[in-house]
Amino acid sequence: MSEYRRMIIFVLVLGVFTSALLMGVQALTAERIERAAEAHLQTTILDAHDVNYTAANFLEVFEAEIEIRELEGLSFYVHTESGGVSILFFGFGVWGPIEGVLSLEPDFETIRDVAVLDQEETPGLGAVITNPDYQALYVGKSMYPELNVIHDADPDDPNEVDAIAGATRTSEAFDTMLNNAYQEHREVWMAHHD
């Protein structure tokens, strides 16, 4: 019985010790992690609109070049010089959430750039969505009326993009989240800019 009690006490002490360690490190890094995520979003949007920046001045460049319009609870990142617009998309992939930025030309239909901020897909398969060569397939395609991510896509069809071989479920999820985000934002955008 005393051995049993010793085990419980040991587990409790170990639990308290490790939780304290983790809470301490979390408190120290939480602010920096948030700032790093913010910076990643800002540089991704700047990249999408081909704006030059350096690691030191991206914040000023972002504030000067990009205007954030909040309409009915949705954020639109407008590049004032070209009129291009970036919106955020979010959805669930095969293993976890996928987050990214969809950038459109001023007509709000043609894709300018697709970028993924965060994902947990299978390395080498679903994670191909982070590959610049794959993302380049989306450029110039049209989100309106709907974008289809399918196998054997016709490269001349403006609404079709090739799905990733071996990652059908990631491709389907990517298709859904892009279209959902686009439709949701399009309604609001069109209501304010006819």
Place this chain on the structure above:
Amino acid sequence: MNLIRMKYTRWFNISRDGISRNNPIMIAVLGICSALAITNRVENAIAMGLAVTFVIIASSLIVSAIRNFIPTKLRMVTYMVIIASFVIVVQLVLQGFFPDIARQLGPYVGLIITNCIVMGRNEAFAVKNPLKYTFVDGLTNGLGYMWVLVVISAVREVLAFGTLLNYRVMPETWENWIVMTIAPGGFFVLGLLIWIMRSATKNYEEMAI
């Protein structure tokens, strides 16, 4: 008896075990998953090597410090909890201070938890030895892991991207080897490296008859 004792209590003996004689990757063939996955660039290899070294040292030291209190039945669970905590620490620090590297290493930082080298050193060494030897053992095993990673990634980065630590070393006409950017390329390089090292050090497995 004195001979056996000396083997465990001389820092150079422990060091030689970790770095060459019992190198965790090349001789024990542990930690192969991460050695293949993240060695396409030297900076990733260095970051991963440092992260693993830190986790081995920190978890080994804690295990060694409390080795007389750990109930025998809870040994493995205790290692896991301690290792997992330090891996989360590494993950948070990387995300906070080196977000680019954290993004490139992706899920492999979290997977340090399952790296056999860490748990192997805890069970094989830390739980039976005093703090100072444990520190040397953890450090040298981490470095043994890291130098192999750096060698593999140096070969792969030059062949795959024509760069070394992001500096261009190959002429502009260099044709990138796509196979080296993916895991199979790592397999080839690691296989050749193990072959060369074992031939050079005459380290052969005993033949089963």
